[in-house]
Amino acid sequence: MNAEASITNTRLTGFTVKKSVEYGQYTPDAETKANKEFKFKVTLTRKDQPYTGKFTLKYSDKEQGEEVTAQKGIVNITLKDTQSATFSNLPSGTKYTVEEVADANYDASVKVNNTAQNVDSNNNADNNKNVAATAEGTINKTGDTVEFTNTRKLGAFSFTKTVKGNTADKEQAYGFYVEVDGKPFNGNAVITQKDTEKPDDADTQDKTEEDKSENTAGTTAKITNGKLSLKDGQTATIEKIPSGVSYRIKETTGDRYVTLINNKVTAETTGTVEKGKTSETQFVNQVIHLNVTKTDLTGQKEVAGATMTLYKAEDVNGDGTVKDGAKTLDSWISGEDSFYDFGPVIRAGESYVLIETAAPNGYAYAENITFTVNEDGTIKTDAEKITDKETGEDIYLVKDDVTRVSVKKMDITGQKEVAGARLLLKDKEGNVIESWMSTTEARVFEQKLIAGETYTLTEVTAPSGYEVAADITFTVNKDGTVSVDGKAVDGNEIVMKDETTPVGEEGKLVVSKLVTFQGRNQAVNRTFYVALFSDADCTKKVSNVKELKCEGAWSAYTVFEHLKDGTYYVAETDEEGNKLESSEACKIAGNGTKCAITPTQKTAYAVIENQLLIPGDDFLNTLHDLTVTKNVTLDGNPISDKYNGTFYVSLFTDPYYTNRIDDVKALQIQNGKSTSVSFIDLADGTYYVAETDKDGNPVENTDFGFDVTYDGDIAVSFTEENTDSTLGITNDMNERNPEYDKYLKEKDDNNGDNDKNKNNTSNHSSNKTTKKGKNSKTGDYSHILFYAALAAAALVVGSAEMYRRMHRAARRKNKHNR
Structure with missing residues (x-):
C-alpha cells in the first residue's frame, strides 16, 4: 500500500508601528514627549476575514512583549513621541490597516518602509474626519515598518516699533517683554528692518514704491527671559509657536512717550496664536499729542456717541462750514470713559479745526475748536483743558449742551x-x-x-x-x-x-362697528378705535380718538357730537389716531367713509366692518337656539278648532327691523292648535323678533287683522351663560279680519263655554307685551343708534329692499310717537 501526506509550513512574521513628533519653538506642558499620547486603531485580516489568532505585541520601552488576541481583528494602541509597537508571530500574508485617530492640534503623515503613502491611501479618501492618517499593507517575510509623523500646527506673532518724532527718538532702542503661555519666552525672533525712504538718494531712484517699503533681510535675535529691544522701523517675528497658545507683549521703555498699540493708548497687548497665520501688532510712540474728550457742559461727565472730525484750518470757512473737497485728517466717535489723541495726523507749525459732525442723541452740537501746533510741539487753543492723572498729558474738553x-x-x-x-x-x-x-x-x-x-x-x-x-x-x-x-x-x-367746542352745533355722526368671520357675525372681546378726518387720505385728524368696545359681542357704536357743518371722513385707527389698513388677518370694509353734516341733515351714519380672516383666541363660538311659539285667539279666547292659517316670523338685529338674519319661518295653525318654529345656531348678541309677511316685511296696521302680543321681550339677548330662549306670540283676531264674524258666530253659539273661558283668562295678558296693529318695542334699546347707522349704511350702498324696510320702520316710529 502506498500513502501520501501533505505538510504546509506558514512563515510567521510581523510589522512595526513607529511614532515621531515635530514641535515648534515652544511645547506646552501637556504636549511634551513624556505626556502627549497618540491613539491608533490596527485592523488585521487574513483571507478577507478578520484575523482573530494570537500574536505578540511589544512596545519599544518594554523589555518583554505580550501575547494578544485581536477582537474581531481589531487592536487599539497608544504611542508617544519616539515610541514604537511591534506586531510579531503573525502569519505571512496577513493584511493590516493602521489608522491614527485625528488630533485637532496636529497634522499627520505616514510612511511604509520609508515610502510615503499617496493621497488616497494616506487617509480621508472616505472623508473620515476622525482619522488623521492611514497606512495599509500585507505582511511578507521581511516585515514592514510603518512610521507616523505628527507635526504640531504652528503660527507666529510679530510686533513692530514705529517712532513718530525726531531723529534721536528714532535711534533709541525700546525694550519689550514677551510671554508665551503665561511664561517668559526663551527662543529666537527674526528681526527685520524697514527701509528708510530717501527720495533724493540715488539708490532709490529706480525703485518702485513696493520695493521701497520692503523689509531688509531678517536676522535672528536671541530672546532670554522674555526680553528684547527694537528700534524705529524694526519688526520682531516669533515663529513656530503652537496654535492656540496665548502670548503677551509689553513695551517696557517709555519715559517720554505715550505708547499706542493699533491706535489705542496702551503699552501692552495680548493674543492667541492662530494656525498658519502671523498676528501683527503696531507699537507707535507719539511725541506730539492732541488729546480730546467729549463732556457735558459741566466738564465732569464724558459723553459717548459724538463724532469729532479734524480738518486743516485752511479747509474750513469763516462760518464754520467745511469747504468742498476738504480732506478729513482724522475722525473719532467718543466713548463713555476715554479720550482720543489726534496727534498722529498733526504737525508742528500747522493749525487745525475740530468739528463735531455728529452729536449723540439728546445733545446739541458743540462749537468748532481751533488748535495751533507750535514749533516745539505744544498746543495753543482757547479750549478748556484738564491734565490726565495717569499720563500727565493735557486733555482738551469739547462740551455739549443737552437738547x-x-x-x-x-x-x-x-x-x-x-x-x-x-x-x-x-x-x-x-x-x-x-x-x-x-x-x-x-x-x-x-x-x-x-x-x-x-x-x-x-x-x-x-x-x-x-x-x-x-x-x-x-x-x-x-x-x-x-x-x-x-x-x-x-x-x-x-x-x-x-379751541373750545362750538356752542349750539348740533351735528352728529354715528359710527357703527361690525365684526364678521366667514360671512357670519362673530362675537369677540376686542377694543377698536375710530376718528374723524378732514381729508380723504385720513391724515388730518379733527376729532378725538374714540373707543368701540366689543365685549362679548359682534357690534358696537359711538357718536361724535357737536359737529360743524362740513365733510368728514371716518376711519378705523390705532390708539394714537393713525389710520389702519386691511391686512392678511382682517379686511376693513367702509374704512375712510365720507359723510356730510349739512343744515338740513344734522345726523350722518357710517359702518365699519372688520371681516376677520383668521380665527382669534377671543372668538366666542357658543351657538344658541330661539324657539318661537304661535297661538291664535279671538277676543282673548281660544279660537275655533275649525280655524286653519299660516303666519310668518323673522329675526332682526335691530329694533327698526332693517337687517334680517336667517330665513323667514312659517307658523302653520291647524285646527286652532298652537305651533312652534326654531332659529338655530345663533351667535352671541341681541336679536329682535317680529311678525312678518312671507317676504320678511313686518306686518302693518292696515293689512293685518290681528293684534299681536309677545309672551316676553321682543329683544332676545344671548351670552355664554344665556344659551337658549323661547318666545310666545299670540295673534288675537280683531274686526279688521274678514273672518272675524265667521268665528265670532261660532263663539256666540257656544256662549256659555266662552264666558267660562273669559273668566279664566281675563288676566292673561298681564305679563305680555301687546302690539295693536304694530310691534310694540320694550326693554333696553340703548343700541338703537347702532341699528339706525346700519340702516343708513344700507341706504348709502343702494339697497332698495333695505330702504323699504327703513321707510316702514320710520313710519311705524312716527305713528308710535304721535
Whole structure:
C-alpha cells in the first residue's frame, strides 16, 4: 500500500508601528514627549476575514512583549513621541490597516518602509474626519515598518516699533517683554528692518514704491527671559509657536512717550496664536499729542456717541462750514470713559479745526475748536483743558449742551393751561417717542430729542369742552434751538392751543362697528378705535380718538357730537389716531367713509366692518337656539278648532327691523292648535323678533287683522351663560279680519263655554307685551343708534329692499310717537 501526506509550513512574521513628533519653538506642558499620547486603531485580516489568532505585541520601552488576541481583528494602541509597537508571530500574508485617530492640534503623515503613502491611501479618501492618517499593507517575510509623523500646527506673532518724532527718538532702542503661555519666552525672533525712504538718494531712484517699503533681510535675535529691544522701523517675528497658545507683549521703555498699540493708548497687548497665520501688532510712540474728550457742559461727565472730525484750518470757512473737497485728517466717535489723541495726523507749525459732525442723541452740537501746533510741539487753543492723572498729558474738553424742548397745552387765548388732553410726540418716521396726559405744567423733554431731527406733536383726544388741535411739526436744530416752519421758537417752547367746542352745533355722526368671520357675525372681546378726518387720505385728524368696545359681542357704536357743518371722513385707527389698513388677518370694509353734516341733515351714519380672516383666541363660538311659539285667539279666547292659517316670523338685529338674519319661518295653525318654529345656531348678541309677511316685511296696521302680543321681550339677548330662549306670540283676531264674524258666530253659539273661558283668562295678558296693529318695542334699546347707522349704511350702498324696510320702520316710529 502506498500513502501520501501533505505538510504546509506558514512563515510567521510581523510589522512595526513607529511614532515621531515635530514641535515648534515652544511645547506646552501637556504636549511634551513624556505626556502627549497618540491613539491608533490596527485592523488585521487574513483571507478577507478578520484575523482573530494570537500574536505578540511589544512596545519599544518594554523589555518583554505580550501575547494578544485581536477582537474581531481589531487592536487599539497608544504611542508617544519616539515610541514604537511591534506586531510579531503573525502569519505571512496577513493584511493590516493602521489608522491614527485625528488630533485637532496636529497634522499627520505616514510612511511604509520609508515610502510615503499617496493621497488616497494616506487617509480621508472616505472623508473620515476622525482619522488623521492611514497606512495599509500585507505582511511578507521581511516585515514592514510603518512610521507616523505628527507635526504640531504652528503660527507666529510679530510686533513692530514705529517712532513718530525726531531723529534721536528714532535711534533709541525700546525694550519689550514677551510671554508665551503665561511664561517668559526663551527662543529666537527674526528681526527685520524697514527701509528708510530717501527720495533724493540715488539708490532709490529706480525703485518702485513696493520695493521701497520692503523689509531688509531678517536676522535672528536671541530672546532670554522674555526680553528684547527694537528700534524705529524694526519688526520682531516669533515663529513656530503652537496654535492656540496665548502670548503677551509689553513695551517696557517709555519715559517720554505715550505708547499706542493699533491706535489705542496702551503699552501692552495680548493674543492667541492662530494656525498658519502671523498676528501683527503696531507699537507707535507719539511725541506730539492732541488729546480730546467729549463732556457735558459741566466738564465732569464724558459723553459717548459724538463724532469729532479734524480738518486743516485752511479747509474750513469763516462760518464754520467745511469747504468742498476738504480732506478729513482724522475722525473719532467718543466713548463713555476715554479720550482720543489726534496727534498722529498733526504737525508742528500747522493749525487745525475740530468739528463735531455728529452729536449723540439728546445733545446739541458743540462749537468748532481751533488748535495751533507750535514749533516745539505744544498746543495753543482757547479750549478748556484738564491734565490726565495717569499720563500727565493735557486733555482738551469739547462740551455739549443737552437738547431741551418744553410742550404746553393752552386754550385758544394762550392764557390758560389745558389739562386732560392726550398728547403724542412722534419722530419723522411716525414712531411714538412719548405719550402723556397734559396738566397745568409744561412737559419738558431734556436730553431726549436728537439735534437736527424733526418731530410732530399730535393731540389724540381733547378734554371735554375743547376741540382737537392740528398737529405741530418742529425741528430741533443742531445748535439746540427749536424752529417751526423755519422760524425760531422762543425759549424752545412749543405751545399747542385748543379751541373750545362750538356752542349750539348740533351735528352728529354715528359710527357703527361690525365684526364678521366667514360671512357670519362673530362675537369677540376686542377694543377698536375710530376718528374723524378732514381729508380723504385720513391724515388730518379733527376729532378725538374714540373707543368701540366689543365685549362679548359682534357690534358696537359711538357718536361724535357737536359737529360743524362740513365733510368728514371716518376711519378705523390705532390708539394714537393713525389710520389702519386691511391686512392678511382682517379686511376693513367702509374704512375712510365720507359723510356730510349739512343744515338740513344734522345726523350722518357710517359702518365699519372688520371681516376677520383668521380665527382669534377671543372668538366666542357658543351657538344658541330661539324657539318661537304661535297661538291664535279671538277676543282673548281660544279660537275655533275649525280655524286653519299660516303666519310668518323673522329675526332682526335691530329694533327698526332693517337687517334680517336667517330665513323667514312659517307658523302653520291647524285646527286652532298652537305651533312652534326654531332659529338655530345663533351667535352671541341681541336679536329682535317680529311678525312678518312671507317676504320678511313686518306686518302693518292696515293689512293685518290681528293684534299681536309677545309672551316676553321682543329683544332676545344671548351670552355664554344665556344659551337658549323661547318666545310666545299670540295673534288675537280683531274686526279688521274678514273672518272675524265667521268665528265670532261660532263663539256666540257656544256662549256659555266662552264666558267660562273669559273668566279664566281675563288676566292673561298681564305679563305680555301687546302690539295693536304694530310691534310694540320694550326693554333696553340703548343700541338703537347702532341699528339706525346700519340702516343708513344700507341706504348709502343702494339697497332698495333695505330702504323699504327703513321707510316702514320710520313710519311705524312716527305713528308710535304721535
